[in-house]
Amino acid sequence: MAQMKALQDRILAEGRNLGGGILKIDSLLNHQLYPDLMLEMGKQMAAPFAGHGVDRILTAEISGIAPALMAGLALNVPVVYARKVKPITMFGPVFLENAPSHTKGVDVNLLVSAEFLKPDQNVLIIDDFLATGKTLRALARMVVSAQSRVVGVSVVVEKVFEGGRAFLTQHGYNFPIEALAIIASMDDGKIVFAED
Numbered sequence: 001m002a003q004m005k006a007l008q009d010r011i012l013a014e015g016r017n018l019g020g021g022i023l024k025i026d027s028l029l030n031h032q033l034y035p036d037l038m039l040e041m042g043k044q045m046a047a048p049f050a051g052h053g054v055d056r057i058l059t060a061e062i063s064g065i066a067p068a069l070m071a072g073l074a075l076n077v078p079v080v081y082a083r084k085v086k087p088i089t090m091f092g093p094v095f096l097e098n099a100p101s102h103t104k105g106v107d108v109n110l111l112v113s114a115e116f117l118k119p120d121q122n123v124l125i126i127d128d129f130l131a132t133g134k135t136l137r138a139l140a141r142m143v144v145s146a147q148s149r150v151v152g153v154s155v156v157v158e159k160v161f162e163g164g165r166a167f168l169t170q171h172g173y174n175f176p177i178e179a180l181a182i183i184a185s186m187d188d189g190k191i192v193f194a195e196d
Helices: 005-014 035-049 065-075 134-145 164-170
Strands: 016-019 022-024 056-060 079-082 094-101 106-113 122-130 149-159 177-185
Touching: 005 035, 005 177, 035 065, 035 122, 035 149, 035 177, 056 065, 056 134, 065 079, 065 122, 079 106, 079 134, 094 134, 106 134, 122 134, 134 149, 134 164, 149 164
Parallel strands: 056 079, 056 122, 122 149, 149 177
Antiparallel strands: 016 022, 094 106
């Protein structure tokens, strides 16, 4: 999948490099959303997996929900998101994993009701960022625990300098990984995209 130029342009126009690998793009991803951009992002995130028999999409709240929903619309499949806090309405068996939050600086729990992550399904994981790979590994572990298969991962932004792709491979996850925008470096306050 080629990088999405419209997304790169928005990141350069509205994003802020806060240092320490933190990219602030909440004006287009989680605090404010552009529906037209999000719809196109979802279509492009879904396209490489259209022939993979995807049964459902799994993401993590909150920033993964909008792109996952648009990809779910493109693939015509349900979207399940891992909750960070267990609501009183969630009962019965749950899949629970722990992952670090890059922006919060703490570990968070991710919970999915077994009711919505069934066995023997093809699951596409979608998230906002691929940085260290630890959140995506937590989501992949849930899919494996549910006795289903990860057909691939699609993210809005990959920060290659944080090694997430290699981390996933080192832990035995060899599924395809796609990204709409790939950032090669964030040194000296800049945002530098990788070449296609």
